[in-house]
Amino acid sequence: MKTAVHFGAGNIGRGFIGLLLDQSDYQTIFIDVNSRVIEEINKQKSYHVYLAGEEKQELTVSHIIGINSVEEPDAVTKAIVKADVVTTAVGPTILPIIAKVISKGLQERAKQNKRPLNIIACENMVGGSSLLKEHVYESIEANEVGDFEKLYGFPNAAVDRIVPNQTNQNILDVMVEPYYEWVVEKKAIVDELPSITGITYVDDLAPYIERKLFTVNTGHAIPAYVGTYLGYDTIVEAMKDSLIDNTIHGALSESGEALIQAYGFNRETHQEYVDKIIQRFKNPYISDDVKRVARGPIRKLSAKDRLVKPALMYIEYTGRTPVYLAKTIAAALLFNNEDDGEALELQKKITNTSYQEAFVEVSGCDVDSILTKSVMEQLRLLQDKK
Numbered sequence: 001m002k003t004a005v006h007f008g009a010g011n012i013g014r015g016f017i018g019l020l021l022d023q024s025d026y027q028t029i030f031i032d033v034n035s036r037v038i039e040e041i042n043k044q045k046s047y048h049v050y051l052a053g054e055e056k057q058e059l060t061v062s063h064i065i066g067i068n069s070v071e072e073p074d075a076v077t078k079a080i081v082k083a084d085v086v087t088t089a090v091g092p093t094i095l096p097i098i099a100k101v102i103s104k105g106l107q108e109r110a111k112q113n114k115r116p117l118n119i120i121a122c123e124n125m126v127g128g129s130s131l132l133k134e135h136v137y138e139s140i141e142a143n144e145v146g147d148f149e150k151l152y153g154f155p156n157a158a159v160d161r162i163v164p165n166q167t168n169q170n171i172l173d174v175m176v177e178p179y180y181e182w183v184v185e186k187k188a189i190v191d192e193l194p195s196i197t198g199i200t201y202v203d204d205l206a207p208y209i210e211r212k213l214f215t216v217n218t219g220h221a222i223p224a225y226v227g228t229y230l231g232y233d234t235i236v237e238a239m240k241d242s243l244i245d246n247t248i249h250g251a252l253s254e255s256g257e258a259l260i261q262a263y264g265f266n267r268e269t270h271q272e273y274v275d276k277i278i279q280r281f282k283n284p285y286i287s288d289d290v291k292r293v294a295r296g297p298i299r300k301l302s303a304k305d306r307l308v309k310p311a312l313m314y315i316e317y318t319g320r321t322p323v324y325l326a327k328t329i330a331a332a333l334l335f336n337n338e339d340d341g342e343a344l345e346l347q348k349k350i351t352n353t354s355y356q357e358a359f360v361e362v363s364g365c366d367v368d369s370i371l372t373k374s375v376m377e378q379l380r381l382l383q384d385k386k
């Protein structure tokens with residue numbers, strides 16, 4: 001049986017990546033810092049994934065082991081030495097942390113067996129594996145770079161499956177939406193393509209990751225941020241609101257126009273992709289907290305993420321001012337959640353300076369840019385409504 005080492009035994013780790021690895025006859029070694037989850041993995045040795053639909057299909061994931069990377073760092077090194085593939089789903093801000101652990105394992109592997117290995121970051125960002133590679137290389141010696149370049153691939157990936165935070169009787173069980181897409185870029189892979197059911201291998205990931213991030217995640221941000229502004233707790237409830245319906249259609253036509261002009265997507269096909277995503281957000285069998293989808297507002301307001309990047313692309317390709325994306329950015333500036341460190345940090349920036357200065361800082365936009373002006377205009381309209 002092949003061995004996969006997966007960092008992050010969370011929603012996506014267990015509900016998406018771990019399921020496909022098991023279905024592809026891998027033994028999966030989950031690495032996490034959540035000791036309760038790791039203990040349960042080693043005690044139960046399996047868990048269930050439920051597909052959120054009328055029949056609530058139950059799938060079983062087995063052949064799993066857990067390692068707590070804080071308590072057993074040496075065990076992680078040994079796991080990486082023997083792995084046939086490494087995957088991650090920890091969150092973009094955690095990549096620099098696991099990079100240190102991964103580089104130690106790769107150094108030991110190069111000494112012991114020199115077997116090629118692919119490391120695939122499955123995070124909601126552009127270039128997740130490339131960023132992980134950068135951080136891994138920060139911890140190795142110059143004379144190791146040659147081996148690393150020859151032996152280790154860091155192919156970028158796009159992952160798409162809605163897996164909400166949830167409290168099940170068994171903390172390992174996880175409910176997921178039936179839909180999923182896992183796209184991995186071929187060109188950075190070393191040796192053979194990992195044979196994992198459900199992966200679509202492509203030559204150029206850019207169109208796929210930007211289409212996903214600027215349609216699924218951009219769309220998701222509307223019920224999350226505008227939904228919070230309107231006082232909703234869940235995505236599915238927020239999606240029933242007419243202002244949100246109007247804003248999500250407007251925002252996805254703005255990001256859609258940018259994507260179509262940037263990548264030449266067929267208009268009808270893209271509209272079908274948008275319509276399907278809006279239906280996914282309305283799935284009555286999923287109760288997804290708006291705060292989860294809104295988590296990390298500083299990351300989500302950054303220049304390359306799901307709100308600012310498509311808005312700037314829209315301006316670049318059409319010369320028109322984004323209104324609906326600007327409204328969503330304004331709602332993100334109003335977002336607060338005392339359990340979300342980035343939300344608290346953003347509100348502190350706003351209190352200490354102003355909405356405009358905080359937006360300019362986190363987004364990298366100029367104070368007199370078209371986008372900044374549009375966001376401030378939309379912010380005034382939202383505040384006047386309150």
Ligand SMILES: NC(=O)C1=CN([C@@H]2O[C@H](COP(=O)(O)OP(=O)(O)OC[C@H]3O[C@@H](n4cnc5c(N)ncnc54)[C@H](O)[C@@H]3O)[C@@H](O)[C@H]2O)C=CC1
Pocket residue numbers: 007008009010011012013031032033034069089090091092094097098122123124125159160161162163164
């Ligand atoms: N939940 C979703 O619907 C989707 C999430 N994603 C992406 O997948 C990634 C993971 O997201 P979720 O699974 O939702 O988050 P999550 O919070 O459920 O899982 C993250 C896991 O990483 C673990 N972790 C944190 N620090 C760690 C460390 N130093 N070493 C090892 N493990 C560590 C946490 O304990 C947690 O179990 C993110 O990049 C997210 O953007 C992508 C598509 C859908």
Ligand SMILES: O=P(O)(O)OC[C@H]1O[C@](O)(CO)[C@@H](O)[C@@H]1O
Pocket residue numbers: 124159160161162163216217220292293294295296
């Ligand atoms: O996981 P992030 O980047 O915080 O984004 C939030 C939401 O975007 C999605 O990943 C959609 O792909 C959601 O399922 C996820 O919860």
